[in-house]
Amino acid sequence: MSQGTAPGRATLQSVARAARVSRQTVSNALNAPHVVSPETLQRVLAAVDELGYRPSRAARQLRTRRSHTLAMRLDPFRDGVNGSVLDRFLHALVEGAQGAGYRVLLFTAEDDAGELERYAELLEASDVDGFVLTGTHAGDPRSGWLAERGVPHSAFGRPWDDPAAPLPDAERGAGCWVDVDGAVGTRAAVGHLVASGHRRIAFVGWPAGSGSGDLRRSGWREACAERGLELPDHYDVAVPDGVDAGRASASALLTSALPPTAIVCASDSLALGVLAVAAEAEGAGGLGEGTPATAVVGFDDTPAAAAVGLTSVAQPLAEAARTCLDQLLAQLDEGASPCPPRLLPPELVVRRSTRGARP
Amino acid sequence: MSQGTAPGRATLQSVARAARVSRQTVSNALNAPHVVSPETLQRVLAAVDELGYRPSRAARQLRTRRSHTLAMRLDPFRDGVNGSVLDRFLHALVEGAQGAGYRVLLFTAEDDAGELERYAELLEASDVDGFVLTGTHAGDPRSGWLAERGVPHSAFGRPWDDPAAPLPDAERGAGCWVDVDGAVGTRAAVGHLVASGHRRIAFVGWPAGSGSGDLRRSGWREACAERGLELPDHYDVAVPDGVDAGRASASALLTSALPPTAIVCASDSLALGVLAVAAEAEGAGGLGEGTPATAVVGFDDTPAAAAVGLTSVAQPLAEAARTCLDQLLAQLDEGASPCPPRLLPPELVVRRSTRGARP
Numbered sequence: 080m081s082q083g084t085a086p087g088r089a090t091l092q093s094v095a096r097a098a099r100v101s102r103q104t105v106s107n108a109l110n111a112p113h114v115v116s117p118e119t120l121q122r123v124l125a126a127v128d129e130l131g132y133r134p135s136r137a138a139r140q141l142r143t144r145r146s147h148t149l150a151m152r153l154d155p156f157r158d159g160v161n162g163s164v165l166d167r168f169l170h171a172l173v174e175g176a177q178g179a180g181y182r183v184l185l186f187t188a189e190d191d192a193g194e195l196e197r198y199a200e201l202l203e204a205s206d207v208d209g210f211v212l213t214g215t216h217a218g219d220p221r222s223g224w225l226a227e228r229g230v231p232h233s234a235f236g237r238p239w240d241d242p243a244a245p246l247p248d249a250e251r252g253a254g255c256w257v258d259v260d261g262a263v264g265t266r267a268a269v270g271h272l273v274a275s276g277h278r279r280i281a282f283v284g285w286p287a288g289s290g291s292g293d294l295r296r297s298g299w300r301e302a303c304a305e306r307g308l309e310l311p312d313h314y315d316v317a318v319p320d321g322v323d324a325g326r327a328s329a330s331a332l333l334t335s336a337l338p339p340t341a342i343v344c345a346s347d348s349l350a351l352g353v354l355a356v357a358a359e360a361e362g363a364g365g366l367g368e369g370t371p372a373t374a375v376v377g378f379d380d381t382p383a384a385a386a387v388g389l390t391s392v393a394q395p396l397a398e399a400a401r402t403c404l405d406q407l408l409a410q411l412d413e414g415a416s417p418c419p420p421r422l423l424p425p426e427l428v429v430r431r432s433t434r435g436a437r438p
Numbered sequence: 439m440s441q442g443t444a445p446g447r448a449t450l451q452s453v454a455r456a457a458r459v460s461r462q463t464v465s466n467a468l469n470a471p472h473v474v475s476p477e478t479l480q481r482v483l484a485a486v487d488e489l490g491y492r493p494s495r496a497a498r499q500l501r502t503r504r505s506h507t508l509a510m511r512l513d514p515f516r517d518g519v520n521g522s523v524l525d526r527f528l529h530a531l532v533e534g535a536q537g538a539g540y541r542v543l544l545f546t547a548e549d550d551a552g553e554l555e556r557y558a559e560l561l562e563a564s565d566v567d568g569f570v571l572t573g574t575h576a577g578d579p580r581s582g583w584l585a586e587r588g589v590p591h592s593a594f595g596r597p598w599d600d601p602a603a604p605l606p607d608a609e610r611g612a613g614c615w616v617d618v619d620g621a622v623g624t625r626a627a628v629g630h631l632v633a634s635g636h637r638r639i640a641f642v643g644w645p646a647g648s649g650s651g652d653l654r655r656s657g658w659r660e661a662c663a664e665r666g667l668e669l670p671d672h673y674d675v676a677v678p679d680g681v682d683a684g685r686a687s688a689s690a691l692l693t694s695a696l697p698p699t700a701i702v703c704a705s706d707s708l709a710l711g712v713l714a715v716a717a718e719a720e721g722a723g724g725l726g727e728g729t730p731a732t733a734v735v736g737f738d739d740t741p742a743a744a745a746v747g748l749t750s751v752a753q754p755l756a757e758a759a760r761t762c763l764d765q766l767l768a769q770l771d772e773g774a775s776p777c778p779p780r781l782l783p784p785e786l787v788v789r790r791s792t793r794g795a796r797p
Contacts, residue, residue: 156525163741171514173546184507184541184542184543184544185542185543187533206505386746387742
């Protein structure tokens with residue numbers, strides 16, 4: 080995780096290292112000294128002196144004047160089918176925040192750098208108590224920037240820099256986060272399809288490199304491998320997201336020498352395209368009672384999936400929002416212990432697109 | 439519009455009446471006296487004295503300390519298909535606000551009374567400059583409450599108390615609002631269908647009493663009547679919103695003695711149900727290339743409509759958000775003239791569900 084600071088400048092991290100304590104303990108020593116043991120306090124303050132560390136004015140203000148406001152970036156409306164996931168998260172977050180006496184402030188930013196500028200502005204004005212991050216990605220500087228300044232925050236989305244260590248020690252300063260385990264979702268999809276008699280199950284996902292997409296693919300692959308299912312190369316399709324890409328992928332799969340009887344997708348957009356082709360192939364109404372013989376599973380349980388009867392993996396968005404909020408409130412409560420990151424399991428919502436398909 | 443005040447208490451309205459000026463002029467006299475002529479200023483201040491009018495502390499604070507924050511109520515996620523309209527409005531609002539140096543603060547409320555409590559809390563804390571209202575309805579006390587206190591606000595949705603006067607004089611104190619003319623949308627749908635050769639066009643909408651639903655119905659009815667189309671009673675269907683209600687309505691219509699060849703719906707939810715039944719009736723793929731012979735038009739151009747190829751009426755949500763914002767900024771600019779309400783025309787987005795249908 081990038082710290083975004085010039086070498087040599089004292090940071091919360093360097094103080095923590097020098098005093099051989101966690102960042103949280105340094106933060107506690109500076110902001111709530113009564114919760115720190117006298118020995119530790121002395122060691123931290125000595126390191127602060129030695130290194131010349133000066134916590135930012137903004138972070139200090141944050142501790143003394145509560146605005147009862149959490150801030151979150153909201154991007155322009157882009158992806159019709161999948162964008163609704165973050166909208167549903169936002170609704171749950173605002174509702175949960177209200178219950179805890181907090182409001183949610185929205186802003187926009189072009190990119191990470193723009194978002195950090197907004198953070199700085201909002202902290203300068205001292206009108207937020209903490210931040211909710213979404214859209215985490217490899218090389219993401221945001222959590223580090225906030226941790227550096229002792230600013231409470233929680234991310235919906237894990238830090239992707241080290242996906243091999245999905246549940247790091249909170250003390251490492253990665254900040255708090257909650258994420259949904261996509262691999263559990265595609266595993267559940269394979270389990271459901273196998274239980275319905277399917278043995279030839281393909282996957283239509285995104286090109287390697289997107290953390291969440293890779294996890295969704297790995298869940299499908301591992302679940303198939305464990306059951307000894309055949310996995311010819313052409314069953315692993317990597318395309319950009321979208322209904323059209325789903326159509327094209329399904330056409331190729333269903334006209335191949337060994338067509339699958341079921342297709343698991345990394346998104347509902349892809350699945351809607353796959354479902355349309357499957358329905359045409361059968362001459363059955365994709366929207367109607369007739370079930371296409373090729374079973375199709377989407378991901379994210381969007382309103383479009385519900386409307387057309389598409390089986391899909393549902394993220395527990397309300398629980399994710401509540402967990403982010405709990406993590407933030409724990410940080411705002413000076414004496415609270417560091418909050419562990421959490422991975423939530425998604426749930427398969429079974430609908431017409433996989434019900435009664437005969438492989 | 440209810441003023442929500444006890445009789446006898448001096449209000450902005452009563453001062454305006456006594457001084458024979460607009461509310462805006464009273465507000466200007468109190469907050470930006472340099473923009474008011476000396477004669478008018480004297481008359482207003484005399485009325486303020488005489489009636490003992492005391493502008494609220496919150497409203498005063500609002501004038502002296504800008505937070506560059508606008509507030510809006512966000513409801514819990516409810517309606518999968520249609521809820522996305524307000525989400526898209528919110529995205530556009532946040533983006534436009536950021537461009538003008540403002541952020542958007544979200545809160546929730548159980549009902550109008552709860553929303554007024556939130557307004558009072560936020561004004562007391564002096565951390566908002568104005569409010570954006572959504573979900574306006576007959577008997578809505580919110581705009582009056584805010585106008586009363588001289589608080590800048592704008593509504594996405596007209597005041598429904600007097601739908602016969604859709605464009606009131608802004609000076610009447612109804613506050614600023616922008617709305618989309620639903621009747622224009624269903625008129626466009628009928629025009630498109632008639633141009634495609636349809637003469638038997640039914641409407642599936644909500645029970646009378648919802649302002650926006652009544653307008654959508656009136657646009658269909660008037661456009662059909664003007665063209666001399668037959669309108670048997672059973673072509674005017676009133677049901678609660680939802681995919682299932684759409685299915686049931688379409689089943690009844692298509693098995694009636696005089697089935698329509700096209701069905702215009704008050705929402706995409708209803709239209710998705712209608713489309714499913716139309717597709718089944720034809721044995722064609724509703725999601726596929728085959729076009730059901732019964733043409734179907736939805737309303738709101740939701741992501742689900744785009745995904746399944748449903749022709750739908752699109753509200754200009756980005757323009758609506760920009761207009762709300764302009765109206766708010768004009769109110770925050772003391773010297774600005776009152777902003778007129780605006781009705782925006784929606785646009786028909788033509789897709790597979792009405793393309794090539796042969797009546």
